[in-house]
Amino acid sequence: MVLELKVPHGQDLATLKELGPIFLCYILSFANVGIYWNNHHHMFHSVKHVGGWVLWANLHLLFWLSLMPFVTGFLGENGVSTLTVAVYAVDLLMCAVSYTLLVIALLAQHGKDSAFARALGSDLKGKLSLASYVISIPLAFWQPLLSLVFIAGVAAAWIVPDRRFAADSRSDDHAR
Amino acid sequence: MVLELKVPHGQDLATLKELGPIFLCYILSFANVGIYWNNHHHMFHSVKHVGGWVLWANLHLLFWLSLMPFVTGFLGENGVSTLTVAVYAVDLLMCAVSYTLLVIALLAQHGKDSAFARALGSDLKGKLSLASYVISIPLAFWQPLLSLVFIAGVAAAWIVPDRRFAADSRSDDHAR
Amino acid sequence: MVLELKVPHGQDLATLKELGPIFLCYILSFANVGIYWNNHHHMFHSVKHVGGWVLWANLHLLFWLSLMPFVTGFLGENGVSTLTVAVYAVDLLMCAVSYTLLVIALLAQHGKDSAFARALGSDLKGKLSLASYVISIPLAFWQPLLSLVFIAGVAAAWIVPDRRFAADSRSDDHAR
Amino acid sequence: MVLELKVPHGQDLATLKELGPIFLCYILSFANVGIYWNNHHHMFHSVKHVGGWVLWANLHLLFWLSLMPFVTGFLGENGVSTLTVAVYAVDLLMCAVSYTLLVIALLAQHGKDSAFARALGSDLKGKLSLASYVISIPLAFWQPLLSLVFIAGVAAAWIVPDRRFAADSRSDDHAR
Numbered sequence: 001m002v003l004e005l006k007v008p009h010g011q012d013l014a015t016l017k018e019l020g021p022i023f024l025c026y027i028l029s030f031a032n033v034g035i036y037w038n039n040h041h042h043m044f045h046s047v048k049h050v051g052g053w054v055l056w057a058n059l060h061l062l063f064w065l066s067l068m069p070f071v072t073g074f075l076g077e078n079g080v081s082t083l084t085v086a087v088y089a090v091d092l093l094m095c096a097v098s099y100t101l102l103v104i105a106l107l108a109q110h111g112k113d114s115a116f117a118r119a120l121g122s123d124l125k126g127k128l129s130l131a132s133y134v135i136s137i138p139l140a141f142w143q144p145l146l147s148l149v150f151i152a153g154v155a156a157a158w159i160v161p162d163r164r165f166a167a168d169s170r171s172d173d174h175a176r
Numbered sequence: 177m178v179l180e181l182k183v184p185h186g187q188d189l190a191t192l193k194e195l196g197p198i199f200l201c202y203i204l205s206f207a208n209v210g211i212y213w214n215n216h217h218h219m220f221h222s223v224k225h226v227g228g229w230v231l232w233a234n235l236h237l238l239f240w241l242s243l244m245p246f247v248t249g250f251l252g253e254n255g256v257s258t259l260t261v262a263v264y265a266v267d268l269l270m271c272a273v274s275y276t277l278l279v280i281a282l283l284a285q286h287g288k289d290s291a292f293a294r295a296l297g298s299d300l301k302g303k304l305s306l307a308s309y310v311i312s313i314p315l316a317f318w319q320p321l322l323s324l325v326f327i328a329g330v331a332a333a334w335i336v337p338d339r340r341f342a343a344d345s346r347s348d349d350h351a352r
Numbered sequence: 353m354v355l356e357l358k359v360p361h362g363q364d365l366a367t368l369k370e371l372g373p374i375f376l377c378y379i380l381s382f383a384n385v386g387i388y389w390n391n392h393h394h395m396f397h398s399v400k401h402v403g404g405w406v407l408w409a410n411l412h413l414l415f416w417l418s419l420m421p422f423v424t425g426f427l428g429e430n431g432v433s434t435l436t437v438a439v440y441a442v443d444l445l446m447c448a449v450s451y452t453l454l455v456i457a458l459l460a461q462h463g464k465d466s467a468f469a470r471a472l473g474s475d476l477k478g479k480l481s482l483a484s485y486v487i488s489i490p491l492a493f494w495q496p497l498l499s500l501v502f503i504a505g506v507a508a509a510w511i512v513p514d515r516r517f518a519a520d521s522r523s524d525d526h527a528r
Numbered sequence: 529m530v531l532e533l534k535v536p537h538g539q540d541l542a543t544l545k546e547l548g549p550i551f552l553c554y555i556l557s558f559a560n561v562g563i564y565w566n567n568h569h570h571m572f573h574s575v576k577h578v579g580g581w582v583l584w585a586n587l588h589l590l591f592w593l594s595l596m597p598f599v600t601g602f603l604g605e606n607g608v609s610t611l612t613v614a615v616y617a618v619d620l621l622m623c624a625v626s627y628t629l630l631v632i633a634l635l636a637q638h639g640k641d642s643a644f645a646r647a648l649g650s651d652l653k654g655k656l657s658l659a660s661y662v663i664s665i666p667l668a669f670w671q672p673l674l675s676l677v678f679i680a681g682v683a684a685a686w687i688v689p690d691r692r693f694a695a696d697s698r699s700d701d702h703a704r
Contacts, residue, residue: 003418007425011433030418034411041407055217056335059210066179066206073183081187159408231569232687235562242531242558249535257539355594359601363609382594386587393583511584 003029003069022076028152029072035158036065036095046119047106057105061098067091075148085140085147092151093133100130129154179205179245198252204328205248211334212241212271222295223282233281237274243267251324261316261323268327269309276306305330355381355421374428380504381424387510388417388447398471399458409457413450419443427500437492437499444503445485452482481506531557531597550604556680557600563686564593564623574647575634585633589626595619603676613668613675620679621661628658657682 003026008015071091075084103120110116132154139147179202184191216237247267251260279299286292308330315323355378360367392413423443427436455475462468484506491499531554536543599619603612631648638644660682667675
């Protein structure tokens with residue numbers, strides 16, 4: 001899950017300015033991958049046991065996250081257009097869908113009355129993100145830049161940490 | 177073990193369509209690496225101790241898995257042909273062979289009456305996969321595309337999780 | 353966080369000599385990333401619990417560390433100039449700032465009288481590093497090479513391990 | 529520590545044959561990195577505590593291991609010559625030197641009568657490897673290919689697992 005920035009050749013400021021758009025994409029993608037990483041980490045701390053389907057749901061989420069460097073590069077190197085923003089939004093949507101499926105698989109294993117289900121709560125933010133990504137795709141066909149700003153807004157909303165699972169996490173997990 | 181997709185330049189749909197074949201290869205390889213990852217994870221949870229040969233058997237498996245990005249790129253960038261599919265099938269065969277050797281090394285350490293041996297069972301799916309990859313190589317010389325579809329079928333059969341070891345796994349292992 | 357060295361083509365010593373500057377940058381960046389890695393590892397061993405803000409502070413640090421391969425390549429491939437050294441110094445400054453923010457977030461959670469706060473002490477070396485990077489940026493506009501030597505000096509000062517947290521670390525954490 | 533193989537373009541056997549030399553280098557480097565990985569893993573299982581110098585000795589080893597993809601590519605893409613083999617041998621020598629320094633740092637912490645010191649024994653194989661790499665460098669100036677074969681022989685000697693630490697390792701460490 002390594003995002004990559006190509007090294008430009010040149011020693012003047014203009015060289016660096018050209019990197020502006022791809023750098024902004026890099027920040028946005030880094031934030032999104034980081035949000036999943038943190039929430040994923042938090043969520044699995046409330047988890048008591050993992051069965052086979054959870055592993056596959058997890059792998060499914062990893063698949064869409066693994067495409068982030070590709071869609072980031074596609075957007076950053078080709079610039080903001082309907083196609084590049086739509087592809088970016090589709091990948092984020094699929095990340096959100098696969099995360100939701102992972103939550104469902106975990107809920108199925110733990111039961112509706114489990115500590116995990118109580119810790120999860122209504123998952124309003126997750127549902128709103130899912131809806132936002134669905135909206136951002138047609139929006140990219142009308143106003144690609146607005147769609148991208150909208151996507152960045154969703155990421156910003158997630159920067160406020162998800163308190164539901166935070167209490168369960170212990171220090172040693174984050175030391176690496 | 178990072179699979180890579182090169183970023184294309186262009187803003188029309190045709191640019192993306194050209195990526196179709198390599199994207200399908202990417203999915204197939206991601207699934208295969210994921211299958212090994214999951215099963216490997218499951219298996220080592222039933223393992224009580226690891227001796228020197230197990231480490232080397234493990235490294236041997238890692239070697240063939242580490243070639244997956246190469247054989248995926250070779251297939252995806254050059255298209256379906258006898259050579260590209262055969263190379264892909266040979267790597268998958270060697271992954272299956274080295275996984276089998278790892279199982280044998282673990283069995284030798286634990287003994288035939290151990291909990292590990294009982295958890296492993298007859299390993300029918302492993303043996304069938306091995307046989308399938310052996311068949312897919314000559315098949316690539318006759319019908320490369322059919323061979324590839326056959327290989328994809330083996331991966332699909334593995335998506336159903338291996339229940340033998342699933343009961344032993346605990347939540348914290350999958351949290352990272 | 354992988355630093356990369358491009359493989360040159362040629363079989364004479366001159367080919368290798370051309371790599372000299374980028375190799376020195378590689379060493380400097382490897383040392384800097386290693387310093388953060390070691391200190392980060394040490395610090396989290398004194399940590400009792402992690403809340404949401406610590407995770408984001410951690411991600412923030414990771415963001416600036418993830419830019420190290422880029423700023424290293426920019427400096428190494430374009431040579432020592434005001435722009436390349438200033439960009440390198442800015443990234444190191446931001447790493448130091450985000451590390452300081454991480455320490456502040458951890459202090460806020462543990463309290464001023466906690467074992468963590470006592471273990472941290474006055475963090476004089478951290479504050480001096482921060483000040484050094486602030487100085488190195490304008491220095492790059494006057495004497496880029498001197499600025500780089502100054503930056504290397506800060507790294508050298510860190511090679512002496514930070515004894516504050518060392519006593520808390522246990523062997524198994526460093527085995528991977 | 530990812531070794532890389534570039535994907536060739538072409539669908540005939542000749543394309544693959546050209547990859548022969550670099551593939552052999554890849555195998556040799558994979559084996560060497562794997563040997564360090566396994567022995568390192570084994571050794572740290574006998575370790576009771578880690579102080580600051582051990583961390584830096586560890587980082588030093590990591591530095592030379594991180595150059596393996598570079599020296600492998602340099603050898604594989606430019607072919608067997610005095611320069612390419614000598615560079616490869618120097619990196620392996622520095623890996624062996626830094627591993628020895630790591631052992632010395634660990635011995636200094638544990639004392640000559642510790643369980644660690646007893647488990648380590650005389651480390652004859654480590655000393656012989658060190659001597660072999662010293663010999664392989666001048667050998668590369670006389671007979672580069674012979675030097676490379678000699679280096680491969682050292683790796684082969686290590687494939688027999690180091691029994692000293694094997695008994696201490698437990699299953700869960702190797703599960704990832």
